[in-house]
Amino acid sequence: MSYRFKTSKYKNAVAKIPKKEEWISDISVGSLQSCGNHIKASCALVAFSVEHAGGGSLAVFPVNDSGRKSKDIPLLHAHSQPVTDLDFSPFDDHLLATASQDCSIRIWSLPKGGLTESISTPELTLPTQGHRIENVLFHTTADNVLATSVFKTVKIWDIVQQEEKLVLEGSTDQIQGISWKQDGTLLATTSKDKMFRIFDPRLQTVVSEASSHDNVKDSRVCWLGDRNMVLTTGFGRMRERQYYLWDTRNIGQRLSSESVDSSTGTLMPFFDDDTNMLFLAGKGDCTIRFLELTENSPYLTQASVYMGDNQQKGVAMVPKRALNLMSGEVNRLLQLTQHAVIPVMYQVPRKTYRDFHADLYPDTLSGEAALSADQWFAGTDAQVSKVSLNPGNQSLSVGKKKTSLLSQNTGKSAEGSVASNDKPTVTAKPPIGEKPILPSKPMSLNDKSNDNIVREATSLDIDKEVKNDDEVVKSEISLQTSEATIETSQNATVQEAEFPRPAEASSESKPGTEKPKEKLASSNKFSAGYTSKFRHIQGNIMHKNTHIYNIKNLSKSTFGECDGFHANKDFAAIPLSGPGGLIATLKLQQAGRLPDSGLPVIQNGTTVMDFAWDPFNNRRLAVACDDATIKIWEIPEEGLMETLTEPEILLTGHTEKIYFIKFHPIAEGLLLSASYDMTVRIWDLEVDEDRITLHGHKDQIFSAAWSPDGVYCATISKDALIRIYEPRKKVLPIKEGPGLTGSRGARLAYACNGQYLIALGFDRQSSRQISIHNTADLSSPVTMVTLDTSPAILIPFYDEDTSVLFCTGKGDRIVHAYEVTTQSPYLLELSSFRCESGHQAISFLPKITCDVKQVEIAKAIRLTQTTMEPITFTVPRVKMEYFQDDLYPETKVTWQPVMTACEWTSGENRQLNLQSLHPDGMKPLSSAPKVVVAKKYESYRELEEIKSDDQKKQELLDAMNVKLTARDEPLPQDLMEGADDDEWSD
Secondary structure, X not given: OOOOOOOOOOOOOEEEOOOHHHOEEOOOOOOOOOOOOOEEEOOOEEEEEEOOOOOOEEEEEEOOOOEEOOOOOOOEEOOOOOEEEEEEEOOEEEEEEEEEOOOOEEEEEOOOOOOOOOEOOOOEEEOOOOOOEEEEEEOOOEOOEEEEEEOOEEEEEEOOOOEEEEEEOOOOOOEEEEEEOOOOOOEEEEEOOOEEEEEEOOOOEEEEEEEOOXXXXXXXXXXXXXXXXXXXXXXXOOOOEEEEEEEOOOOOOOOEEEEXXXXXXXXXXXXXXXXXXXXXXXXXXXXXXXXXXXOOOOOEEEEEEEEOOOOXXXXXXXXXXXXXXXXXXXXEEEEEOOOEEEEEEEEOOOOOOOOOOHHHOOOEEOOOOOEOHXXXXXXXXXXXXXXXXXXXOOOOOOOOOOOXXXXXXXXXXXXXXXXXXXXXXXXXXXXOOOOOOOXXXXXXXXXXXXXXXXXXXXXXXXXXXXXXXXXXXXXEEEOOOOOOOXXXXXXXXXXXXXXXXXXXXXXXXXXXOOOOOOOOHHHOOOOOOOOOOOOOOEEEEOOHHHOEEOOOOEOOOOOOOOOOOEEOOOEEEEEEOOOOOEEEEEEOOOOEEOOOOOOOOEEOOOOEEEEEEEOOEEEEEEEEEOOOEEEEEEOOOOOOOOOEOOOOEEEEOOOOOEEEEEEOOOEEOEEEEEEOOOOEEEEEOOOOEEEEEXXXXXXXXXXXXXXXXXXXXEEEEOOOEEEEEOOOOOOOOOEEEEOOOOOOOOEEEEEOOOOEEEEEEEOOOOEEEEEEEEOOEOOOOOEEEEEEEOOOOOEEEEEOOOOEEEEEOOOOOEEEEEEEOOOOOOEEEOOOEEOOOOOOEEEXXXXXXXXXXXXXXXXXXEEOOOEEEEEEEEOOOOOOOOEOOOOOOOEEOOOOOOEEHHHHHOOOOOOOOEEOOOOOOOOEHHHOOOOOOOOOOOHHHHHHHOOOHHHHHHHHHHHHHHHHHHHOOOOHHHHOOOOOHHHOOO
8 A cells, every 4th residue: 555644645635526417316315214335336336225115225326427417217126125234235336236225235236337127136036034134245355245224233244155154143122233354254244232342253262342332322343454443423312323343352441433423324335455545424514524544643634524505315436446646636536415316426635637647546455355255254364355447457446347146056956946955046047158257156977077076186085975766885986097987977066176076965964953973085994993992081171269250351353374372281362352462371279260451461562463472481472473473472471460562582684474383392492483584594593593494485374383303394275285205305395295175264283203293274164173194205185074063263282192183173172182092093083172262272281290199190271262171181080099001101391301402503412301290109000900800790691601491401300320230339438448356255
């Protein structure tokens, strides 16, 4: 942007009104009751409400049309009741959305040049709502995404699919105004409950809120471009008109507030981000106030006031691409009055207008969508697309119209009827011969050659289930060779950049339902007989007397690359909302209620991008900021007693703001950082400078991880590639391979002593995935598991002692657990831990904090919106009086370094020391006496022992025979020697 709060080129801009012959006149607007603007303009058309029997009709003319109009002009009969609001798509100058008191929302594809005959059949109609719709507003960067306010809620629609994708709740009364931030990531609202709120639509949460204007009369909201500034207009307690300027980073305190006058008309705000020109037009007024936005207080200064002769019922701002650039026109507002549409043109005085004044026209919105609806709903963000206004620019597109109707989408048949997905009926048939232009529309598989499909799916092994009427045939399809062949039916469809699935299987993954877990072919063969010792792992929140509660002003809008919360054995660091990049550090041993105010904090002076504790110094905190600096803070041993404003160390070197930072796992004072300048730097905190700069990234860097031995580091980025570096030998990656296909964000972690890399991210359908990659061969993952559909990035913690992976995301209620193995299936699912409510983040503590006597294998701190709660993860065991040595190998001493940063950079390699967790006096389980277990009672043995009557008779006869046989043998006394006769005495 050329205008950077210097001396303004636009402060002397003059409002000029053309002659009446250049107005759209002799129209009849009538009495307009709703709170909407009643007029909107695109680069090609202007639409406005007119008086008509029953209401709900609009007139549509070319935006530069003029002259007197007859009473028989063709009309757009949009609704059966008055239109409450309307909006043109920023990416299609002929696509119009309308809302009405009849509780309906309709989408219209208007003809080029305006209406030649009356129209009453919409392109499509969204489902009828239970209340009147107050606002409709297209998304600023994503095509075919529409926001509507319905009583207390804001609903976000995919208008192609006619689906209500998101519902934003939080208001306690009717919403009166809505506005998108220019990058489309946040949405601001004002409400009849006198509150101003900022929503994160895809998380469906209120990011921040504050008390606004004290009167329940109509209010408006306008986000000031891509800044962290929002303007609201409304009425004060004494019914005076007001406007407030807010800093979205700290909406608890307004930047500016001004009372205008005591008129009763709603103030309608319009902002031009190119020139920082702000216009305030009141309903029923004859005036339009022109203000300029400046960098410093008072931020808004009034430049001029235009005073006309006609009361305005509505006002619209014409897009910059439709202006008369060769006359110095920098803005144009269209006044809707009782009988005319009056163009109010703002012109910057210049000596001559024969040449194009480039200094007045910075690059402006191009009218091209930066994202598709699917991409935005999946979590992808992008800046608005811009274009030069130089008349010689061939890419400048004015008054464009897409070449096909919105009714051509996946849910419609050729006749426009509703398919099996039960979507609402389309009321207009698509014209014959026109090609689809919507990015989310599937195409027939016949539209692509098999070779192209093979190239798109190269290196993927897919388990494909083809379901027929009589049987289910499971086949593994290998697409790693160019000779692969694909057989499919004529009705098979292909999602953009995704391999096709059979139509019969599509019902298994309907939107809004949890997808079944998918694994690659290599993970379908389980190791015979292997069961995890941790499969019944249990998580429990510890007693309330260990909690820290009454946390206030917690920041809920940390950047995607930031985990949002970090704790060590002594301290926890949490980001707070407000200007200046505030971070609070709390002592974990000091549980209880925090004071309502006066909490000492670290003040970074600018927005915090990421932060991390030094693993070898529990009182050292590193903070990465959006001014491309890294600040190192030393926390007093007793904790913060006062606000810190001066860091111990300031690291400078990056040219753009920083994504994230990671400390080295074995070397003291070594820090890795990744920046928007596409470099990764390794810093030596002993000398306060960067030692190594890594290159090779071409897109946003999502995450990085150090190998356990500290020799390698790996990164994953938005270009869906995993890169492995050996920093001390080469500044370019030594290995590259495909990562996860989603572009929302990702995390990395090493596992199995550096043998594998764990990648956590998304697929193209916004489903969360975990993939395991062999560091020796990154050509394809060894296994991949799909979890669920959620916008929250999974944050991993890998325990090297147990090979257990814990992962959870912001807003989740579940902590997933897996055991990582070196053989198929590589990832074994364990019992998950479920909380009663969602959390902001979870941070795991060092192994030394675990209570081995309670068979505790991991310990973490759970951060909610107002509390910090310790969680203990245990393994159920019977003989808890013994030390479970099968669960506790010697652990790495991760809290003590084994080398300095200088030693590491000079090429030395060492291993972390090991320490036994065996408590003194506790016998190991391996030495416990073996208990003889009684033989298990087996009922079938009794059945085997039951004898038949014949068997019993036979046994009796056998016994009798043995007795009779014994009679033939001499008696025992016969065998004994007796006394001789002569031995007898008388």
